Amino acid sequence: MTSGTSFRRVPYHVGIVMDGNGRWAQARGMPRLLGHRGGVNNIRPVLEASVGFGIKALTIYAFSTENWARPPAEVSGLMKLLSETIRRQLADLHANGVQIRHSGRMAGIEPGLQQQIRDALELTKNNQRIILNVAFNYGGRAEIVDAVRQIIQDGLKPDDVSEDVFARYLYTGGLPDPDLIIRTGGEYRLSNFLIWQAAYAEYYATPTFWPDFDKEELRRALQDFEDRDRRFGKVKTPS
Ligand code: FPP
Numbered sequence: 001m002t003s004g005t006s007f008r009r010v011p012y013h014v015g016i017v018m019d020g021n022g023r024w025a026q027a028r029g030m031p032r033l034l035g036h037r038g039g040v041n042n043i044r045p046v047l048e049a050s051v052g053f054g055i056k057a058l059t060i061y062a063f064s065t066e067n068w069a070r071p072p073a074e075v076s077g078l079m080k081l082l083s084e085t086i087r088r089q090l091a092d093l094h095a096n097g098v099q100i101r102h103s104g105r106m107a108g109i110e111p112g113l114q115q116q117i118r119d120a121l122e123l124t125k126n127n128q129r130i131i132l133n134v135a136f137n138y139g140g141r142a143e144i145v146d147a148v149r150q151i152i153q154d155g156l157k158p159d160d161v162s163e164d165v166f167a168r169y170l171y172t173g174g175l176p177d178p179d180l181i182i183r184t185g186g187e188y189r190l191s192n193f194l195i196w197q198a199a200y201a202e203y204y205a206t207p208t209f210w211p212d213f214d215k216e217e218l219r220r221a222l223q224d225f226e227d228r229d230r231r232f233g234k235v236k237t238p239s
Helices: 021-026 032-053 065-069 072-095 111-124 140-153 163-169 215-226
Strands: 013-017 057-064 098-103 130-138 180-183 202-205
Touching: 021 032, 032 057, 032 072, 032 130, 032 215, 057 065, 057 072, 065 072, 072 098, 072 111, 072 130, 098 111, 130 140, 140 163, 180 215, 202 215
Parallel strands: 013 057, 013 180, 057 130, 098 130, 180 202
Antiparallel strands: none
């Protein structure tokens, strides 16, 4: 992986809604699951391109709490894909300095896969090159509910709860908020992705299906980001 970038300003943390795998497969007369496989195969090159551009954290939306409602074969296919991906790619990701994080509910994930996820987090926890945060069995509303439950369980008093304290209770605790959210596949919605954290993120949508989203597409998204005027609710400072 290379480093360095030609951009004046690069987002520290990018979130990606990897949409369009099913349509990518259908357009090729293939079953949807092969679209997800194409989607998995695209993660590594985009991760490498991200390192090259100077991005420090990437959160990818791999399986939502709502995705359980898909046909059982697709759900079990996605579970198997994650398991297989960890088995095949973990050593190489580790060797390349990738720190893997997980955002989502562990409960509901099959115990063997839970263990694989825990092992991946433990193995890579000190890596510094880039964070790959995998949102798996993730829902923004579920995340907020889980944070509230934990806050109550920890016995915090109302005055103890600030935005900063609350953010630390989210699955993403310790990770800076995303600066840029990219959605592939042509839809314009967040779909319950990082709904707290993305409060001031810039949003970029492309019709390109996720398996076809490449380095050039990422460059376009970063170019667009560079041109945005981020005010965070304030007025523009006169130059
Ligand atoms: C949306 O495509 C994609 C998902 C349901 C999640 C993205 C999943 C992957 C890239 C593969 C799984 C990743 C891991 C690490 C296991 P869609 O099926 O909604 O596409 P469509 O809108 O064209 O139907």
